[in-house]
Amino acid sequence: MPKQSLPASTTSFPNISEPVPLAPPVESLTSIPLQGTETSLDFSIWGLVMHADFAVKIVMLILIGISFWSWAIIFSKYLRLKYLNRQASLFEDMFWSGGALDDLYDRVGAKPQTPLENIFASAMREWRRSLSRGVDKTQEFKATLQERIERIMHVSVSRELEDLENQMGVLASTGSVSPFIGLFGTVWGIMVSFQAIAASNNTNLAVVAPGIAEALFTTALGLIAAIPAVVAYNKLSNDINRYGNRLESFSQEFGAIISRQLEENA
Known part of the structure; x- marks a missing residue:
C-alpha cells in the first residue's frame, strides 16, 4: 500500500529573526487629564483676592490698609528727621559763628521753625524777661535764673521728642500684630478648604488648592506688613534717639x- 503524503501546511510562521513591532507607547499618567479637573484656576494676586472667602477678604483689606499706613508713617518720619538734622546743622553754624x-x-x-530753634528761643525769652525786671542781680537771683532756664530747655527737649515719637507706636503694633492677623486668615482659609472637601466629597487638588492658596496669601500679606514696620521702627527709633542727644547736648x-554770662555780669 503506497504511503500517503501529508498535505503541505499552509500556515506560515514568522521569522524570528525579523523585529516584532512594539505596541504604541502609553501616555504617562501625568499627561492624562482627569475628568472633572479641567477648571480654570486663577492663582494671580488679583484672582486670589477676588475669589477669597468674605472673611479672608476682610483680613486682606485690613493688612493692606495697615501696610499703607505704616509706609506713610515711615516716609513721613524719615523725611522729617532728614530735614530737622539739616536745619539743625545750619542753626548750629549760626550759633557758633561768634x-x-x-x-x-x-x-x-x-517764629522758630525747628526744635533746636525752639529750645534756643524759649531760653532766650526767659533770659530777657528775667533781666528786664530791674531786680538786683544777686547770687540767689542768678542761681534761680540759671535753674529756671535749664528747666525750660529740658521741657522743650522733652516736648520736641514727644512730637517726633508720635505714631511710632503704630509701627511697633504693626510689627507685632500683623503676623497674627495673617495667621487668622490662614486658619480661616484652611477651614474653608476642609468645608469644600466635605461638601464635594472630593479630595481633588482643584477643590483644595484655592482655599490653601488664599490662606497662604494672607500669611504673606501679614509678613509684608510686619517686616518693614519692624525694620523701620528700629531705624527711626535710633535716629530719634540720636537727634534727642543732639538737642540735649545743645x-x-x-x-x-x-x-x-551771669558770672561775667556779677
Missing part, C-alpha cells in the same frame, strides 16, 4: 554759656 546771641534771637525767636552747652 555773633551776638541777641541778634540771633531777633532773627529766629519770633541745651547743656547753651546752659553753660548762660552761666558764664
Whole structure:
C-alpha cells in the first residue's frame, strides 16, 4: 500500500529573526487629564483676592490698609528727621559763628521753625524777661535764673521728642500684630478648604488648592506688613534717639554759656 503524503501546511510562521513591532507607547499618567479637573484656576494676586472667602477678604483689606499706613508713617518720619538734622546743622553754624546771641534771637525767636530753634528761643525769652525786671542781680537771683532756664530747655527737649515719637507706636503694633492677623486668615482659609472637601466629597487638588492658596496669601500679606514696620521702627527709633542727644547736648552747652554770662555780669 503506497504511503500517503501529508498535505503541505499552509500556515506560515514568522521569522524570528525579523523585529516584532512594539505596541504604541502609553501616555504617562501625568499627561492624562482627569475628568472633572479641567477648571480654570486663577492663582494671580488679583484672582486670589477676588475669589477669597468674605472673611479672608476682610483680613486682606485690613493688612493692606495697615501696610499703607505704616509706609506713610515711615516716609513721613524719615523725611522729617532728614530735614530737622539739616536745619539743625545750619542753626548750629549760626550759633557758633561768634555773633551776638541777641541778634540771633531777633532773627529766629519770633517764629522758630525747628526744635533746636525752639529750645534756643524759649531760653532766650526767659533770659530777657528775667533781666528786664530791674531786680538786683544777686547770687540767689542768678542761681534761680540759671535753674529756671535749664528747666525750660529740658521741657522743650522733652516736648520736641514727644512730637517726633508720635505714631511710632503704630509701627511697633504693626510689627507685632500683623503676623497674627495673617495667621487668622490662614486658619480661616484652611477651614474653608476642609468645608469644600466635605461638601464635594472630593479630595481633588482643584477643590483644595484655592482655599490653601488664599490662606497662604494672607500669611504673606501679614509678613509684608510686619517686616518693614519692624525694620523701620528700629531705624527711626535710633535716629530719634540720636537727634534727642543732639538737642540735649545743645541745651547743656547753651546752659553753660548762660552761666558764664551771669558770672561775667556779677
